[in-house]
Amino acid sequence: MNNYEQRPIEILLVEDNPGDVKLTREALKENKMANNLHVVGDGEQAMDFLHQSGVYVNKPRPDVILLDLNLPKKDGREVLAEIKEDDDLKQIPVVILTMSQSEEDILTSYDLHANCYITKPLDMNQFIHVVKTINNFWFSIVKLPSK
């Protein structure tokens, strides 16, 4: 259905919780589409990765970003705002994936042009279901920008 079936999908996960990283990795592994999951643990690393600076010089541009809101060093809200104001980065879809259910976080994220906002389920099976649904929607239904 889209061009991305030809090469692995590059996903950047910005997440500081090792348990959630592990679950996301497992859920993505089961998926039928080949994907490379890149993980960074804080907001500064996320921006370095996206700007391919320092140790990230050879890293690919992600097709989709999964972004937690509560992160060390640089907050997810700041990362989101920077991405969506940057002409070279703003076209990359950003999926907010967070524990926060606060209305303020939901509204702020959409106002900052998050592509969608998803609350992490506490239940492990539900979590895996959510990651699989994200994967299926963004990689087999949606057309991604191919810059």
Place this chain on the structure above:
Amino acid sequence: MTDDSTMRPVDILLVEDNPADIRLTREALKENKIVNTLAVALDGVEAMKYLHKQGKYSKVTKPDLILLDLNLPKKDGREVLAELKQDNNLKRIPVVILTSSQAEEDILKSYNLHANCYITKPVDFDQFLKVVNAIEDFWFTIVKLPPP
């Protein structure tokens, strides 16, 4: 799942000028388990009137999701998207571009204008239904929509 928006009907605004696509979308949404209302605007000018609650639209509720075609009479979908996403009262409403265009330029431009996602309409009927159902499943059971 745990989404509050499943408790009340979801209001969808479809901006589409093709009668066959309107009918198909309506049918696909009917089959879905989530209660929804579908309003249709046939061109970009009507869509903006609806969203600004002008004239006959004074009593409509703000939609939870907008399905927006790109090629529309009077005011183009690209213009509608740009206006929506620059309007502080409207920009938080998720906009799903649902169009026949597969042009890379349209895809890139839509994301740059902050479309929430871009989907190409499949020509095949069953595929079209599948896509509309996938939009619903994703946006109404997985995603947290902005509170009204």
